[in-house]
Amino acid sequence: MNQVYEKVVKCYESIKDRIPFKPKVALVLGSGLGNYADTMDVKAEIDYSAIEQFPVSTVPGHAGKFIFGYVKDVPVVCMKGRVHYYEGYPISDVVLPTRLMKMMGAEILFLTNASGGINPSYGAGSFMLIRDHISCFAPNPLIGENIEEFGCRFPDMSTVYDRELQSVIRKTAKECDIPLAEGIYAQLTGPSFESPAEIKMLRILGADAVGMSTVVEAIAANHMGMKICGISCVANLAAGMTDQPLTHEEVQEASNKAAPLFRQLVTESIASF
Numbered sequence: 001m002n003q004v005y006e007k008v009v010k011c012y013e014s015i016k017d018r019i020p021f022k023p024k025v026a027l028v029l030g031s032g033l034g035n036y037a038d039t040m041d042v043k044a045e046i047d048y049s050a051i052e053q054f055p056v057s058t059v060p061g062h063a064g065k066f067i068f069g070y071v072k073d074v075p076v077v078c079m080k081g082r083v084h085y086y087e088g089y090p091i092s093d094v095v096l097p098t099r100l101m102k103m104m105g106a107e108i109l110f111l112t113n114a115s116g117g118i119n120p121s122y123g124a125g126s127f128m129l130i131r132d133h134i135s136c137f138a139p140n141p142l143i144g145e146n147i148e149e150f151g152c153r154f155p156d157m158s159t160v161y162d163r164e165l166q167s168v169i170r171k172t173a174k175e176c177d178i179p180l181a182e183g184i185y186a187q188l189t190g191p192s193f194e195s196p197a198e199i200k201m202l203r204i205l206g207a208d209a210v211g212m213s214t215v216v217e218a219i220a221a222n223h224m225g226m227k228i229c230g231i232s233c234v235a236n237l238a239a240g241m242t243d244q245p246l247t248h249e250e251v252q253e254a255s256n257k258a259a260p261l262f263r264q265l266v267t268e269s270i271a272s273f
Contacts, residue, residue, distance in 0.1 A: 004092045005147045007053055011096065012103045021042045021069050021113050023077035026226075029219065030082070030113035033233065035256075036263050037080050040069035048081075053096035054071055055093040056102075056266045058162055077101050084212055085138055086191040093138035095141040095220035099150065100189055100226045106147040108273055109163065110266070111219040111230035115209040116194065116216040118202055125258040127265065128209050130161055130230035134202070136143055136216045142177040150246055151223040160222045165229035165273065172269045178261050183208025185232055187215035205271055230263065233258050 001009075018045040029036055048056045048064045057064040067078040079101075085094050098109065119127065145151040173180035186202050188194055191213030194202070202210055210234050221228050 001151075002145055002147050003090060004144070005149055007092075008096055008099045008103060008109045010052050010099050011054050013048075013161045015046055018044060018046055019077075021075045022105035023068065023101070024106065024273060025071070025074055025076045025108045025110055026098070026104075027071075027076055027078045027096075027105035027110045027266070027270070028082055028112060029078060029080055030213065030233065031220075032210075033112055033114070033262060035261065036266060037067040037069070037078050038090045039263055039267065040067060040071055040076065040078065042067055044068040044226065055083045055087075055096060057083050057087075071267055074270050076270065077104055077106060080134045081163070082213055082217075084191075084268045085189055086212060091139040091141045091143075092215060096214055098217045098220045099224065102221065102226055106226070106228070108162075108227045109217070110270065111214050111217060111228065112160070112262075112266070113185075113211045113230070113232050114235040115185065115232040116210040116239045117122040117234040118186075118199055119181070119208040122181060122209070122237070123231045124234060124236050126234040127173070127178065127258070128185070128232040128234060129173075129182045130185045130214070130232055131165060131166065131178055131182050132161060132184050132185060133206055133218060134205060135219060137188045138216050141216045141220045151225060152219075157219075157222065160218050160228055162227040162229055165227055168228060168272045169231065169265070169269045172272060173265055176261075176264055177270060178265050180265075182207070183215060185230070188212060194267055204235065214240075229269075231262075233262060
């Protein structure tokens with residue numbers, strides 16, 4: 001058995017008796033957005049540290065647990081805190097939670113993150129529907145022996161972000177009167193914020209927002225045939241676009257301010273999936 005696949009199976013076997021239902025949606029909460037779980041009808045919680053061989057989140061603002069609950073009537077498994085490549089984990093561990101949630105039965109992966117805005121029309125606290133991504137800078141999680149149990153060797157990436165789910169989010173934002181931009185998200189490795197020259201490069205490449213997560217998770221989920229959607233909360237303008245230095249505290253503060261609208265947008269979108 002492939003070692004990466006075997007590790008996911010071991011994680012699942014160690015907690016399967018504690019999972020209260022088969023989730024439909026897997027929701028990943030980004031920096032400053034973890035309090036969304038407080039709005040769910042929670043049925044169970046599992047700390048990452050209690051899962052055999054599971055990578056543990058070390059970033060401030062990332063609690064590090066799976067939350068199982070209902071959003072309206074939809075069964076959801078929620079990641080309250082994700083694992084990042086810059087924490088020192090191999091890329092297979094970074095996407096292990098995504099693969100594990102698929103093994104739990106989740107059909108939809110709803111990704112969220114806090115990002116730096118590259119598009120000059122974005123302000124702090126803006127929401128961006130992710131239409132596509134740029135994945136040139138973080139290691140591809142599919143490198144190595146293909147895991148046939150998950151998917152094919154060369155998965156198509158033409159429509160990673162499901163068009164029907166995008167339509168639902170657009171409609172929901174309009175009905176809730178929540179401004180929603182749309183654009184391309186680029187993942188760099190972090191943990192340092194990008195330099196002004198790197199932001200200029202990303203702007204030339206066509207990116208509208210940049211962060212340190214999401215893309216590798218989307219690739220792994222796409223490989224497994226999940227339906228994927230994503231919303232990025234633009235926490236600040238990226239390096240070189242203002243005279244202000246960038247800090248993680250600023251990211252968390254902007255995300256916290258945007259949280260009420262975020263909760264509404266995510267809740268009503270999930271209820272319509």
